[in-house]
Amino acid sequence: MARQTYREENGKWGVKGVSWEEVPDGLYGALYKLRRYEDICEDTQTVEALTCEDDFTSWRLVDPEHNVWQCGHCLTLHQFEADGPEENGFVCCPYCAQFIERTGGEDANEPA
Ligand SMILES: [Zn+2]
Numbered sequence: 364m365a366r367q368t369y370r371e372e373n374g375k376w377g378v379k380g381v382s383w384e385e386v387p388d389g390l391y392g393a394l395y396k397l398r399r400y401e402d403i404c405e406d407t408q409t410v411e412a413l414t415c416e417d418d419f420t421s422w423r424l425v426d427p428e429h430n431v432w433q434c435g436h437c438l439t440l441h442q443f444e445a446d447g448p449e450e451n452g453f454v455c456c457p458y459c460a461q462f463i464e465r466t467g468g469e470d471a472n473e474p475a
Contacts, residue, residue, distance in 0.1 A: 366405075368398040420461035422448045436461045 370376040376398055377383060386394065420436035424447065431442045437459035443451055448463050455462055 366401045368394070368401050370398070370402075418462050419464045420456055420459070421464045422453075422456070434458060434461070434463075 368376060368378050378394055420434055422432045422434055425431055425433045429442060430445065431440050432447060433440050434456045437456060439458040449465060453463055
């Protein structure tokens, strides 16, 4: 995706097609964050590190009776009181820090 922000050699920056006069003061912080985000995304090594497929693991239910799940990467077992990693807000495996792949149908129980 093309950048929405630009930065000039003299350090000035802005949003393409928008002059600062049009931007409400309250939006400055959000645009600054966007620029920072885009700066980071231009650093391809960082992006690769963040999106590397090796960083994903999947958890599977290995003991339905006791609701015990296992990380597919570090093989650690984890017991939940109820539901699975997704419902308990686990984005990463707490043992090996790999991102947990979300399974299908994750929006079914989301509050509107
Ligand atoms: Zn793990």
